[in-house]
Amino acid sequence: MKRVLIAVGLLLVAGATLAALFEACGGSSATTQPPVATEFAYVVNSAMGGGKPSLSTYSVGASGSLSAISTLTTGVPASPFSLAVTPGSQFLLLAGRGLPGSIAQYSISFSGGLTQFGSPVATGNLPYTIAVTPSGSFAIESNNGDNTVSVYRLGAGGQLSLIGSTATGSVPSAVAVDPTGRYVFVANLEDNNISEYLLNPTTGALTVNGVVQSDLGPASIVVSPNGPYAYAANRLTGDVSEYKLDPGSGSLTLVANLESGSGSASGAGWLAIDPGGRWLYVANSQDQSVTLFDINPNNGALTLVGTVNTQQSGGFLASVAIDRGGHFLYAINAAGLIFEFQINPATGVLSPIGTTAAGAAPWSMAFAS
Secondary structure (H helix, E strand, C coil), rough: HHHHHHCCCEEEEEHHHHHHHHHHHHCCCCCCCCCCCCCCCEEEEECCCCCCCCEEEECCCCCCCEEEEEECCCCCCCEEEEEEECCCCCCEEEEEECCCCEEEEEEECCCEEEEEEEEECCCCCCCCCCECCCCCCCCEEEEECCCCEEEEEEEECCEEEEEEEEEECCCEEEEEEECCCCCCEEEEEECCCCEEEEEEECCCCEEEEEEEECCCCEEEEEECCCCCEEEEEEEEEEEEEEECCCCCCCEEEEEEEEECCCCCCEEEEEEEEECCEEEEEECCCCCEEEEEEEEECCCCEEEEEECCCCCCCCCCEEEEECCCCEEEEEEEEECCEEEEEEECCCCCCCCEEEEEECCCEEEEEEEEE
C-alpha cells in the first residue's frame, strides 16, 4: 500500500504543478483525469476440461466492477488452481497441479502488471492451495497427490526455496495460517479432519500439533483475522464447522456444525472472511450460491444471514474472494463468469454489481494494492 500511496502522491504533485503553469498562461485546469487504479485482481484460469491455462489481471473500480487489463498464457503452469499475493503486494505465486507440480513466481508493478522471473519451483504431487504467512517470510502449500504440506522461504527478491515437507492427512485440500503466523492448519478432504502444526518463525519448520475432527469432506479452512476462531467448509455434508482456537497452544476445539446453502447437496467449498472478521461467506459449489454468516465478535459463533445465487448454465461455483478493503466480494463460476457484489458495511449483505467474463475454467482470485 505504501508504494501505491507514494506513486499517487507524486502524480498529484506533478498534476498540481502542470495545472498552475497552465492557468498562468491563461488556460483552465477544470478538466480532470480518470483516477489511478489502486487495487488489482488476479484470476487463475485452470483450463479444466479444455482450453489453455492462463492468468488474468483486472483493475478494481471504485464501484467494485472489474476491468480486464491483460491475460498471460506463456509460462503459466499446467492445471493451475491456486495463487497468492505477498503481504506487500510485490510478488504473486501461482501453483500448477502436476506430478510433480510447480510454483511460478511473478513480480507486480505499480500498474498491476505481472513479470515472471526465475524458474518454476518444484512442489509435491498435485499442489492445490498456497498461502503466505503474514510476515511474508514463508509460503505454505498442500499437495493432495502425496498427502504432504510443504514450506518455502520467500526471499527478499521473491524467489522461493524449499525448506521441507511434512506428512499430513489424506487429500489435503486447503491450508490456512493464523494472524500471528505461529499456527498452520490443513483441511484433509478424505480423512474428515484438520491437521494442526506449529510454525517456527525463524526456520519455517513445521511441528505436528494435533488433529481435530470436522464434518465430511473439509474443502476449505480460514482463521479469523481478529479473534481466536477458525471455520472449515465441508463439501460432502454441506455445512461449516466452527472452531475455537486456543491462542496459547494453537489447538482447535470443534464448537458446532452449521448448514450452508441447501445443506448436504450444496457442496459447501471455498470460504472467505472479511478483513474485519465480521462476516463469513461460503461458496456452495453445487448450489452455485454464496451463503453469508454473521460472526459474533464475543465468541465467534455463526448466525445464518442469507444466500444469493451465482448461477450459470453448466456452471460450478469454484471460489469466493474479498478485496483487500473489504468492500466487494467476487464469486468465480468455473463456467467462465465472475459475479461481482458490494458488501454492505453494516450488515455484510451482498448487492449484485454485475458480471465479468473470465478465461477457461476460472478457479481462484487474489488481490494487490
